[in-house]
Amino acid sequence: MNTDDNNGVTAWLLQVDRLVNVAIGxxxxxxxxxxxxxxxxxxxxxxxKDVVLWNSNIVPVMSLASWLTSEIQLDSTGVVAVxxxxxxxxxxxxxxxKLSNAPVxxxxxxxxxxxxxxxxxxxxxxxxxxxxxxxxxxxxxxDVSKLFSQILLS
Amino acid sequence: xxxxxxxxxxxxDNAKFHVSILSFAGIELIVPQSEILSIESIYxxxxxxxxxxxxxxxxxxxxxxxxxxFSKSMDLYRSLPEDRFQCVVLKHDELIFSLxxxxxxxxxxxxxxxxxxxxxxxxxxxxLTHLCLYKGTDSVRKLGMVTSTARLNEYINKLN
Numbered sequence: 001m002n003t004d005d006n007n008g009v010t011a012w013l014l015q016v017d018r019l020v021n022v023a024i025g026x027x028x029x030x031x032x033x034x035x036x037x038x039x040x041x042x043x044x045x046x047x048x049k050d051v052v053l054w055n056s057n058i059v060p061v062m063s064l065a066s067w068l069t070s071e072i073q074l075d076s077t078g079v080v081a082v083x084x085x086x087x088x089x090x091x092x093x094x095x096x097x098k099l100s101n102a103p104v105x106x107x108x109x110x111x112x113x114x115x116x117x118x119x120x121x122x123x124x125x126x127x128x129x130x131x132x133x134x135x136x137x138x139x140x141x142x143d144v145s146k147l148f149s150q151i152l153l154s
Numbered sequence: 155x156x157x158x159x160x161x162x163x164x165x166x167d168n169a170k171f172h173v174s175i176l177s178f179a180g181i182e183l184i185v186p187q188s189e190i191l192s193i194e195s196i197y198x199x200x201x202x203x204x205x206x207x208x209x210x211x212x213x214x215x216x217x218x219x220x221x222x223x224f225s226k227s228m229d230l231y232r233s234l235p236e237d238r239f240q241c242v243v244l245k246h247d248e249l250i251f252s253l254x255x256x257x258x259x260x261x262x263x264x265x266x267x268x269x270x271x272x273x274x275x276x277x278x279x280x281x282l283t284h285l286c287l288y289k290g291t292d293s294v295r296k297l298g299m300v301t302s303t304a305r306l307n308e309y310i311n312k313l314n
Contacts, residue, residue, distance in 0.1 A: 039297045041271075041280055042181065042228035043309075048275040051285065053297050058285050060272035087273075095274070148274045 008109030013139065014081055015101040016064035021133065022123075023141045024083060029103060031082040033096070036061070046070070047152065052096055054082055060148065061096035067152060068122065085144040095148040106133075114138060125151055170262040176242060177257040179226035179235075184286065184300045191245040193258055196238060204232045207313060212252055214243055222310055223254040228281055230313055246303035253306070265289040268300065281309035 011023040031054065038050040038061065047067035052059050061080055080096040081103055087093050112131035116123050116138065120130070123140035126147045130140045172187040194212055199221055201210040207230055208220035221241060223231040238254040266288040271280060284300040 039299070040181075040226075041275060041282070041285075041299065042224075042226070043277075043279045043281060044275040045277055048272075051272070051297065053287065053295065056287065056295065058269050058272070058287065058297060060274055062274070095272075148272070150273050150276070152274065153277055 008107040008112075011106055011108050011141070012081075012103045013106050013133075014097055014099055014103050016097065016099060017068060018100060020064070020068065021137065021139050022064065023106070023108065023131070023139050024144055026105070028083045028085065028144050029081055030084050030094075031055075032103070033080040033082060035078040036080050036096070045153065050096075052080065054094065054096075057094050059094045059096045061098060062147060063098045065098070065100070083144050085148055087145065088149065093148065095144065097147075108141075116140060170264045171266050173261055173263060173266075174242070175259045175261060176253065176255045177259070178224060178238065178253075178255045181226055181228075182298065183282075184288075184298050185244065185302060187260055189244050189246050189303045190258075190260075191243040191250065194241040194243060194252070196241055196254065199234075199241060199254075201234060207310060208251075209234060209254065212241060212243075214250075214252075217250070219243065219250060219252050221252040221254060228309075230310070244303040244306065246307075249303050249307045251303075251307065251310075261291075263288050266298075279309070279312070281306055 010026040012029045013021045013023055015021050036052045038052055040049050047063050048060055050061040052061055079099040081099055083095050083097060085093055108131050114130055114132045116130045120138050126143055127140040128143045130138055133139050173184045174187045174190050176183045198212045199210045209223040209231060210221045211218045212221055225231055237256050240255050240258050241252050242255055242258050243252045266286055268284045268286050282299050282301045283305050286298040286300050287295055288298055290296050
């Protein structure tokens with residue numbers, strides 16, 4: 001995330017489920033696709049069963065709501081955040097994250113840092129850290145490279 | 155990116171890839187045209203009792219070949235859906251079997267890019283070898299799913 005003043009760093013908050021927000025770095029979100037034209041891949045994991053064509057790239061799309069609940073989720077808004085990350089060979093890749101709402105920017109400071117506990121334990125696998133939002137909710141800071149690696153398959 | 159062995163299988167001349175597009179249940183699978191042995195009428199199908207993985211058998215070249223029928227999610231159907239009109243016989247080395255399709259079309263595509271499955275979804279179950287980007291007859295760039303006789307055979311054998 002980008003440190004730009006004493007009030008903290010700028011992050012994007014992504015609402016991935018009715019109740020869950022995650023944060024990613026300011027420069028990791030590069031585009032929003034409204035009502036994407038998905039191609040569903042047969043027998044792919046439920047949380048990552050779709051790809052979209054974006055800027056001549058084949059972009060896998062994650063439903064973190066499906067991953068969290070292990071249930072099929074109906075796509076309520078049809079908004080996808082396109083994020084950029086480096087794969088394990090240092091190449092730039094693109095991934096998509098299904099959203100329940102449009103992303104918003106927020107400032108995050110060190111004082112807000114907290115532990116992932118209880119129902120948020122699952123996020124440890126793909127999180128760099130976490131913080132408490134002003135509303136008091138725990139917000140995992142997602143490691144985008146890990147999210148789009150094979151880690152969720154294991 | 156794609157391995158050369160597969161690319162060579164698809165390429166018949168220097169300019170174009172010769173593929174067949176198998177359509178069923180709203181999905182399209184792209185396979186090398188060289189692996190299509192024949193296309194048979196659905197009326198040749200002898201349906202089986204529903205306890206097998208295949209939906210029936212057809213006779214081809216003195217052999218009885220199993221005929222499989224996939225849903226949109228590529229689970230096996232045990233009874234014949236109404237939207238299948240053609241039966242494609244796929245052959246690669248010693249492997250030979252048939253799939254029921256809605257439609258089978260041949261295409262020569264010059265502008266096609268093959269991509270490995272994204273690592274985050276590649277669970278070793280997906281019955282595809284690659285994804286691809288290609289220009290359809292309307293010159294619009296499209297996403298495609300690529301498979302092969304060997305991959306489909308491996309997939310079917312793992313199904314219950």
